[in-house]
Amino acid sequence: xxxxxxxxxxxxxxxxxxxxxxxxxxxxxxxxxxxxxxxxxxxxxxxxxxxxxxxxxxxxxxxxxxxxxxxxxxxxxxxxxxxxxxxxxxxxxxxxxxxxxxxxxxxxxxxxxxxxxxxxxxxxxxxxxxxxxxxxxxxxxxxxxxxxxxxxxxxxxxxxxxxxxxxxxxxxxxxxxxxxxxxxxxxxxxxxxxxxxxxxxxxxxxxxxxxxxxxxxxxxxxxxxxxxxxxxxxxxxxxxxxxxxxxxxxxxxxxxxxxxxxxxxxxxxxxxxxxxxxxxxxxxxxxxxxxxxxxxxxxxxxxxxxxxxxxxxxxxxxxxxxxxxxxxxxxxxxx
Amino acid sequence: xxxxxxxxxxxxxxxxxxxxxxxxxxxxxxxxxxxxxxxxxxxxxxxxxxxxxxxxxxxxxxxxxxxxxxxxxxxxxxxxxxxxxxxxxxxxxxxxxxxxxxxxxxxxxxxxxxxxxxxxxxxxxxxxxxxxxxxxxxxxxxxxxxxxxxxxxxxxxxxxxxxxxxxxxxxxxxxxxxxxxxxxxxxxxxxxxxxxxxxxxxxxxxxxxxxxxxxxxxxxxxxxxxxxxxxxxxxxxxxxxxxxxxxxxxxxxxxxxxxxxxxxxxxxxxxxxxxxxxxxxxxxxxxxxxxxxxxxxxxxxxxxxxxxxxxxxxxxxxxxxxxxxxxxxxxxxxx
DNA sequence: ATTCACCGTGGAACCGCTTCCAATCAGGTT
DNA sequence: AACCTGATTGGAAGCGGTTCCACGGTGAAT
Numbered sequence: 001x002x003x004x005x006x007x008x009x010x011x012x013x014x015x016x017x018x019x020x021x022x023x024x025x026x027x028x029x030x031x032x033x034x035x036x037x038x039x040x041x042x043x044x045x046x047x048x049x050x051x052x053x054x055x056x057x058x059x060x061x062x063x064x065x066x067x068x069x070x071x072x073x074x075x076x077x078x079x080x081x082x083x084x085x086x087x088x089x090x091x092x093x094x095x096x097x098x099x100x101x102x103x104x105x106x107x108x109x110x111x112x113x114x115x116x117x118x119x120x121x122x123x124x125x126x127x128x129x130x131x132x133x134x135x136x137x138x139x140x141x142x143x144x145x146x147x148x149x150x151x152x153x154x155x156x157x158x159x160x161x162x163x164x165x166x167x168x169x170x171x172x173x174x175x176x177x178x179x180x181x182x183x184x185x186x187x188x189x190x191x192x193x194x195x196x197x198x199x200x201x202x203x204x205x206x207x208x209x210x211x212x213x214x215x216x217x218x219x220x221x222x223x224x225x226x227x228x229x230x231x232x233x234x235x236x237x238x239x240x241x242x243x244x245x246x247x248x249x250x251x252x253x254x255x256x257x258x259x260x261x262x263x264x265x266x267x268x269x270x271x272x273x274x275x276x277x278x279x280x281x282x283x284x285x286x287x288x289x290x291x292x293x294x295x296x297x298x299x300x301x302x303x304x305x306x307x308x309x310x311x312x313x314x315x316x317x318x319x320x321x322x323x324x325x326x327x328x329x330x331x332x333x334x335x
Numbered sequence: 336x337x338x339x340x341x342x343x344x345x346x347x348x349x350x351x352x353x354x355x356x357x358x359x360x361x362x363x364x365x366x367x368x369x370x371x372x373x374x375x376x377x378x379x380x381x382x383x384x385x386x387x388x389x390x391x392x393x394x395x396x397x398x399x400x401x402x403x404x405x406x407x408x409x410x411x412x413x414x415x416x417x418x419x420x421x422x423x424x425x426x427x428x429x430x431x432x433x434x435x436x437x438x439x440x441x442x443x444x445x446x447x448x449x450x451x452x453x454x455x456x457x458x459x460x461x462x463x464x465x466x467x468x469x470x471x472x473x474x475x476x477x478x479x480x481x482x483x484x485x486x487x488x489x490x491x492x493x494x495x496x497x498x499x500x501x502x503x504x505x506x507x508x509x510x511x512x513x514x515x516x517x518x519x520x521x522x523x524x525x526x527x528x529x530x531x532x533x534x535x536x537x538x539x540x541x542x543x544x545x546x547x548x549x550x551x552x553x554x555x556x557x558x559x560x561x562x563x564x565x566x567x568x569x570x571x572x573x574x575x576x577x578x579x580x581x582x583x584x585x586x587x588x589x590x591x592x593x594x595x596x597x598x599x600x601x602x603x604x605x606x607x608x609x610x611x612x613x614x615x616x617x618x619x620x621x622x623x624x625x626x627x628x629x630x631x632x633x634x635x636x637x638x639x640x641x642x643x644x645x646x647x648x649x650x651x652x653x654x655x656x657x658x659x660x661x662x663x664x665x666x667x668x669x670x
Numbered sequence: 671a672t673t674c675a676c677c678g679t680g681g682a683a684c685c686g687c688t689t690c691c692a693a694t695c696a697g698g699t700t
Numbered sequence: 701a702a703c704c705t706g707a708t709t710g711g712a713a714g715c716g717g718t719t720c721c722a723c724g725g726t727g728a729a730t
Contacts, residue, residue, distance in 0.1 A: 002449040002473075004716055015680035020718055030678060047448040051395065052716035054386040055685050062429070069422070070415045080405045083432050087404070094397070095428045097418050113382040114337040115686090138337075253618070283588070283618040339686055350710035355688055365708060387686035390715050450716090673730075683720085690713085699704075 003044045012040035023048055060118050063304065064111050066096040066104070067123035068189065071222065072250055073278040074293050078123050078145055081297025089305060091118070098125065101188045105131070114138050119304050121145060123297075125189050127152070141307035143300045146193060148317070153307065155300045155318040157291045159193045162322040163200020163245075166273050166289050169324050170243040171208050174333035175271060178205070179216040179241035181230050181251055194219075194247035197275060201245060216241055227254025228261075235262055235270065242270060242333050249274035249281045249288055256284060256329065267331030277325055285328035292320045338379045347375035358383055395453050398639065399446050401431040401439070402458035403524065406557065407585055408613040409628050413458050413480055416632025424640060426453070433460065436523045440466070449473050454639050456480060458632075460524050462487070476642035478635045481528060483652070488642065490635045490653040492626045494528045497657040498535020498580075501608050501624050504659050505578040506543050509668035510606060513540070514551040514576035516565050516586055529554075529582035532610060536580060551576055562589025563596075570597055570605065577605060577668050584609035584616045584623055591619060591664070602666030612660055620663035627655045 005023075009016045014033060021029050022037040029037075040046075054060050065082060067075050086093055094117065098104040108127045111120055112134035119141040126147045127135065135142045136151060144154035170178050180201050183194040198217070205212050215237060218230045227246060231254060234241060246252040252274030259266050266272055274281055277290025299318060307313045340358075344351045349368060356364050357372040364372075375381075389395050400417060402410050421428055429452065433439040443462045446455055447469040454476040461482045462470065470477045471486060479489035505513050515536050518529040533552070540547050550572060553565045562581060566589060569576060581587040587609030594601050601607055609616055612625025634653060642648045 002716095005718095006716080009680095016717085017680060017682095017719075018678085021679090024718080028678065033678080047445060047451075049390070049450045049716050051386055051389040051450055052685090053718080055384070055390050055687085056716080056718045058685075060386065070411070070418060076405070076411050083405060083430060087432055087434060093430045095418060095430065097422055099422060110382060115384045115386055116382075280615060280618055283615055340688095341686080344710095351687085352689075352710060352712095353708085356709090359688080363708065368708080384686050387715090388688080390685090390717085391687045391689085393715075671730100674728085675726100676728105677724105677726085679723085679725105681721095684718085685716105687715085688713105690711105692710095692712105694707105694709080696707090697705090700702090 002049070003046045005046075005048065008037065008040050008044060008046050011044060012037045058115060060115070061090050061092060062094050062117045063091050063301075064096050064107075064117040064120045065093045065123070066098060066107055066111070066120060066125055068125065069097050069099050072248065073280055074248065074276045075123055077278060077293035078297035078300075081294040081299075082121055082301045083297075085298045085301030085305070091305070091308075093121075098189070104189060109134075112138060112140060114140070119143075119308055121297075121300055121304055122147065124193070139313070141304055141313055143304045143307070145296050145300045151315060153303055153314075153316045153318075155296050155303070155320060157296075157320045157322045159196030159322075160200040160203070162275060162289045162291070163197035164204045165200075165322060165324050166197070166245045166275065167201045167204035168208075169273060169287070169326070169330065170245065170271060171204070171210070173243070173271065173330060175243040176210055176333070177213075177216070177239070177241045177243070178210070179218070179234050179244045180247070181227055181234070181244060181255065182217070182219040182247040183222050183251075184219050197245075197247050222248075222250070224250050224254040224257065227251035228257045229254075231255040231258035232262065235259070235264060240270075243273070243330070244270060245273050245275075247275055249276045249278045249286060252286055252288065252329070253280065253284055256286070266329050268334065271330040271333075273330050281325075282327075287327045287330040288325050289322050290325045291322045296320060337384070338381045340381075340383065343372065343375050343379060343381050346379060347372045393450060395450070396425050396427060397429050397452045398426050398636075399431050399442075399452040399455045400428045400458070401433060401442055401446070401455060401460055403460065404432050404434050407583065408615055409583065409611045410458055412613060412628035413632035416629040416634075417456055417636045418632075420633045420636030420640070426640070426643075428456075433524070439524060444469075447473060447475060449475070454478075454643055456632075456635055456639055457482070459528070474648070476639055476648055478639045478642070480631050480635045486650060488638055488649075488651045488653075490631050490638070490655060492631075492655045492657045494531035494657075495535040495538070497610060497624045497626070498532035499539045500535075500657060500659050501532070501580045501610065502536045502539035503543075504608060504622070504661070504665065505580065505606060506539070506545070508578070508606065508665060510578040511545055511668070512548075512551070512574070512576045512578070513545070514553070514569050514579045515582070516562055516569070516579060516590065517552070517554040517582040518557050518586075519554050532580075532582050557583075557585070559585050559589040559592065562586035563592045564589075566590040566593035567597065570594070570599060575605075578608070578665070579605060580608050580610075582610055584611045584613045584621060587621055587623065587664070588615065588619055591621070601664050603669065606665040606668075608665050616660075617662075622662045622665040623660050624657050625660045626657045631655060 008019045096107045108131040124146040142152045185195040220226045274288040281288045343354045431442045443466040459481040477487050520530040555561045609623040616623045
């Protein structure tokens with residue numbers, strides 16, 4: 001059907017080995033022969049079959065990007081960073097979008113076999129200890145983004161610290177009744193970043209001798225709508241919080257929706273602080289804890305490229321900073 | 336290195352053909368043998384080498400998604416639609432991000448060879464006539480998103496109509512001095528949607544006997560920052576426009592930035608209408624011309640799946656609607 | 671003139687799978 | 701008992717590359 005290396009060899013009157021050498025820029029080809037072969041390639045509009053090459057070479061030039069469905073802007077930002085880091089190379093990213101924990105396990109399992117992809121980047125998703133072992137044993141380079149691991153390289157931020165920063169920011173503004181709206185702490189995909197932020201929140205309350213109230217902590221499914229519902233519930237308490245910290249910006253926006261619907265002023269009646277620093281946060285003038293999202297993807301991809309290039313892969317743990325970005329949704333406590 | 340089908344065959348004491356049959360669920364295997372082989376597969380933790388399989392089968396189970404760098408939220412939304420449509424299938428999307436026209440051509444050229452990918456989805460990017468011919472000749476299914484073509488299937492919206500809707504909306508509000516801020520009309524990637532919107536704009540001005548002013552039309556590089564610059568230039572004219580229509584929401588947000596910086600009220604001093612209806616538009620309460628972005632990706636991916644499944648690929652042209660979403664950035668003309 | 675090293679080159683073997691074809695075997699027919 | 705049928709099965713060939721190995725030819729060294 002398609003033209004093969006044999007056709008080229010015949011047309012150029014050389015052996016297949018020689019054609020292969022030309023294609024792969026081997027120096028062991030005379031100038032004259034090279035010209036002949038190149039001409040034949042052009043005449044036939046030949047391109048090598050990548051699958052044959054992959055089989056023979058045992059190299060795919062594919063990188064699996066394993067990530068949750070693109071429901072959150074933070075995933076997308078990270079993906080952008082990956083994409084741009086890869087764009088200078090011959091590696092192409094294949095998207096493995098996971099919708100359920102079963103799917104995550106299926107992907108991690110099959111990708112841990114040799115000859116599937118050359119390496120993996122996982123966003124906000126950790127392999128189990130067993131899965132990690134298989135990657136290690138099979139020498140498949142992996143870099144985790146927004147996750148920590150003691151054997152797989154990763155880039156991460158200190159979410160406990162982030163939770164602390166958010167809570168302290170609110171306390172500094174005079175708030176004492178501070179609620180936390182969160183993703184499920186035992187998020188089905190990995191030990192959640194939300195859990196660490198929660199820990200920072202609890203810790204900080206305690207450090208400032210503020211009471212922790214059961215009712216001020218609610219967790220639920222990700223997403224703007226769910227956060228809105230949770231916020232309405234919180235804000236209609238008999239003794240509602242004067243400030244709300246959410247585990248991501250998307251949820252914070254949901255809280256803003258709720259406040260608007262109830263008729264509460266932000267930050268007059270209630271302060272809101274998010275987490276992540278996605279670009280949307282700027283549009284709604286949201287105070288937030290920012291982390292380098294694009295940067296995390298970019299750095300992770302480069303780490304993977306290094307692993308791919310090096311003969312002796314080395315473990316690396318790369319920490320990125322978090323910081324408060326103060327904008328218009330947090331203000332002094334009036335009550 | 337890795338275990339192969341031969342290892343399994345040896346372990347299960349059968350031939351490789353039989354193992355292959357078990358893997359591919361061929362019915363021509365006795366129950367007993369099947370059990371034996373399945374056990375061996377499990378014992379060895381065997382997974383077939385996908386590259387060998389692809390070579391033998393001539394099928395990759397890969398779909399190329401060719402798209403510009405993920406700079407615009409509209410690309411991301413479309414990608415999301417693709418991803419979700421593909422998530423029920425065995426096909427995996429490979430991202431071919433294009434940063435320059437040369438890169439676009441390189442990708443379209445190499446992907447038009449058999450055995451590279453099973454099919455293509457292109458977002459806001461058209462192949463040349465010659466490239467299209469090669470896809471057709473080689474029977475490689477392609478679906479274009481946000482583009483039209485007379486032989487390649489595609490999903491699109493009527494951007495002339497969209498431009499008209501936007502302009503009419505402003506005219507209905509009493510505006511007469513209406514500017515248009517645009518991507519380059521001869522966008523390097525394809526005949527630009529912006530050009531069609533421009534045409535709708537011109538047309539509508541004429542239909543309403545309003546003069547077209549040279550100075551009210553500016554084009555420039557994509558992006559929020561550039562739009563901001565262009566808007567400042569426009570708004571500092573001696574006789575500035577009372578309303579600005581932009582070729583995408585991202586630019587409209589840049590216009591909003593400019594107005595804020597200059598100290599103009601929106602919509603009091605100047606009305607702003609965008610295009611696309613990305614989720615960000617809601618955050619900034621932007622009036623806009625909305626088109627189904629997620630839907631375009633979803634539908635296109637399903638069209639491609641049909642082409643892939645059918646033995647006689649058929650051309651299809653799918654039009655999606657546009658509509659005005661009136662929000663807070665447009666209001667009556669006061670001057 | 672003979673030997674030797676080295677450069678270019680052709681082609682077989684191999685990568686690991688699928689599939690076709692031939693062979694075996696059990697059971698049913700006549 | 702001889703024959704036929706259909707169900708299973710083993711294994712070779714083929715998919716289209718890469719690479720190793722052997723070989724012929726050239727020019728320099730002896």
